[in-house]
Amino acid sequence: MEFPAVFLVGYLMLSCFAASCYGVTFSSLHKTLIVSASSPLGHVLKAGEDELTIKWEFNQTFPPGTDSTYKTVKLKLCYAPESQKDRPWRKTVDDLKKDKTCQHTIVARPYNPSNNSFIWKVERDIPSAKFFVRVYAYDGQEVVVAYGQNTDHSKTFDLFTIHAITGRHASIDVASVCFSFFSVGSLAAFFYMERRKGKISQHK
Template sequence: VLLSTLPRTLVVTSEIKSHISSAPGVAMAGEDELVVTWRLNESLAAGEADAKYKFVMVKMCFAAVSQVERAWRKTNDDLNKDKTCQFHITKKPYLPVPSSSNNDTVTWTVEKRVPGATYFVRAYALDSSGTQVAYGQTTDKNKTSNLFVVEPITGRHVSLDIAAGVFSAFSVVSLFGFFAVEKMRAKK
């Protein structure tokens, strides 16, 4: 299936729910949540445009700026070879009419394994066989607007910094101690 042949019939929005005060448009991996909402474009007639839609699959995708000189994130029009959208968010049954069950919204905690980069969200409408038949995304065709940044985990904790400081201080004190002992032995 080629992305260029799919109609863009879904309207997708995303919002970051931060548990830690951070800059707008920035999510902390492993801590913050991404709230994604999708619906059929209002200019299309429901029932006709979405007759084949059985499921919606939502993915987080690398923006163009995060794909530069990174072949493992390369965009390919053939969706079987495309490496843009590597992070699966959800797959839910498609409901043609907005319902009170909030089936057109998902809250996803940004996983710790997500690398630091700039992203957007894309949703695919799937038919009963699981083939993509339409899509929608939070950004424009060039993947340059309505983007957000994921800050990766650092892997460093305060306890690690304290231990490094203590051992560094101990090594300096030990060095001077051994130096003083050697000087005393040399004088005898």
């Protein structure tokens, strides 16, 4: 028994709608990109000051044409398991629409299979935590189709620590001292003028 064409079209549309509702899962992606992240300062960096060099390329052990749909890549800063513990707002979820592992976008670039490098100055608003770098590959519809990361599957190898900005800058301290002196001086001048006015009134 053959189904009318209208039912076939409806079935295909329903399938596409279901797929879009469920979204892309991380477990469905192939790790086709080789990623490294390094710094001359080692694995401990300061937010707002230090730099991280990120390199990525297509893994040539995969068959030619595997990356034919790759159009862009996005470099993401991701929380390591140690910095996700007891923090549900950083929770790892297989559905990438709900996943909170990689909340910080470092940069987006057109896809190129080799010789990719980017020097990232750690942004000032990055919190203190342990991180790794993940690179997602997207197709022409902005759908994630592959990935790579600078750590292993369990996310315990080659991690780096970022220390957030916590103290005040010296310029702020200097400004505070100057303002304090100015305030004290203004208060003293006010009392002097008031006292002088009082003496003048008494003489009259």
